[in-house]
Amino acid sequence: MKLGRLNHIGVATPSIADSIAHYRDVMGATHITEPFDLPEQGVKVCFVDTPTESGMNGTQIELIEPYDENSPINGFLAKNPAGGQHHVCFEVEDIAAAREWFEGQGKRILGPTRIGAHGTPIFFLHPKDMQGILTEIMETPQGEGH
Amino acid sequence: MKLGRLNHIGVATPSIADSIAHYRDVMGATHITEPFDLPEQGVKVCFVDTPTESGMNGTQIELIEPYDENSPINGFLAKNPAGGQHHVCFEVEDIAAAREWFEGQGKRILGPTRIGAHGTPIFFLHPKDMQGILTEIMETPQGEGH
Numbered sequence: 001m002k003l004g005r006l007n008h009i010g011v012a013t014p015s016i017a018d019s020i021a022h023y024r025d026v027m028g029a030t031h032i033t034e035p036f037d038l039p040e041q042g043v044k045v046c047f048v049d050t051p052t053e054s055g056m057n058g059t060q061i062e063l064i065e066p067y068d069e070n071s072p073i074n075g076f077l078a079k080n081p082a083g084g085q086h087h088v089c090f091e092v093e094d095i096a097a098a099r100e101w102f103e104g105q106g107k108r109i110l111g112p113t114r115i116g117a118h119g120t121p122i123f124f125l126h127p128k129d130m131q132g133i134l135t136e137i138m139e140t141p142q143g144e145g146h
Numbered sequence: 147m148k149l150g151r152l153n154h155i156g157v158a159t160p161s162i163a164d165s166i167a168h169y170r171d172v173m174g175a176t177h178i179t180e181p182f183d184l185p186e187q188g189v190k191v192c193f194v195d196t197p198t199e200s201g202m203n204g205t206q207i208e209l210i211e212p213y214d215e216n217s218p219i220n221g222f223l224a225k226n227p228a229g230g231q232h233h234v235c236f237e238v239e240d241i242a243a244a245r246e247w248f249e250g251q252g253k254r255i256l257g258p259t260r261i262g263a264h265g266t267p268i269f270f271l272h273p274k275d276m277q278g279i280l281t282e283i284m285e286t287p288q289g290e291g292h
Contacts, residue, residue, distance in 0.1 A: 003175040026251050058152055130168075132158075132231075
């Protein structure tokens with residue numbers, strides 16, 4: 001296992017529209033994707049791009065808003081009504097090998113491997129096994145080597 | 147105001163030694179700095195580097211452990227004994243201009259501008275004014291353009 005790109009930090013918000021206004025008007029973000037629904041994950045999603053030395057390919061801010069009353073982030077927002085840092089997501093080259101690795105390390109995986117917001121397979125690791133941080137592992141999109 | 151690099155995410159931990167072992171042995175981090183004390187901030191600090199397409203210059207994970215019983219992160223760790231995501235830090239070119247900008251936006255700044263873990267001036271913004279996220283603003287180190 002080799003540490004991959006920090007693809008994004010997941011930020012829960014009660015309103016993606018308000019958060020987009022915040023990142024655009026207060027923080028000065030220039031690249032924000034259109035929000036879209038991920039009903040299987042129970043969230044609406046959009047991404048705020050951040051810069052690196054070589055472009056806007058830095059760690060993204062993934063804004064997530066509950067999709068409906070069964071959203072898995074409703075509990076987080078009940079405790080954090082203004083929103084807040086919800087998870088982090090690291091890239092791996094091979095999701096199956098990564099799943100096997102973390103299982104071998106005794107880390108609890110939350111549910112099956114599924115398709116995430118970037119269209120590649122992902123899974124989540126239990127925060128209690130990951131230094132208190134809900135951690136998403138995501139296969140790097142094809143053609144985006146690192 | 148233009149969104150700068152996401153310099154680091156701040157992760158509180160009850161033990162930097164344990165967290166270093168986690169990032170090295172479980173996550174596969176290859177570049178982790180030696181821990182050092184920042185007594186004025188009340189924390190011990192070290193940085194885990196993450197990759198981008200062009201090197202190990204991605205968003206860092208800043209591990210912070212309480213320096214003593216007066217540490218400002220003791221309250222966070224009392225609520226989150228395993229540790230967790232504590233803050234995010236964005237770079238700006240001019241810390242004085244950024245301070246003026248956020249003040250003009252009605253955002254509460256926590257204390258004076260001071261020298262942060264990277265040796266450049268920083269300040270923190272109140273999480274209640276920043277979408278629930280304790281936000282650090284940091285002047286980009288000289289010679290590290292972006």
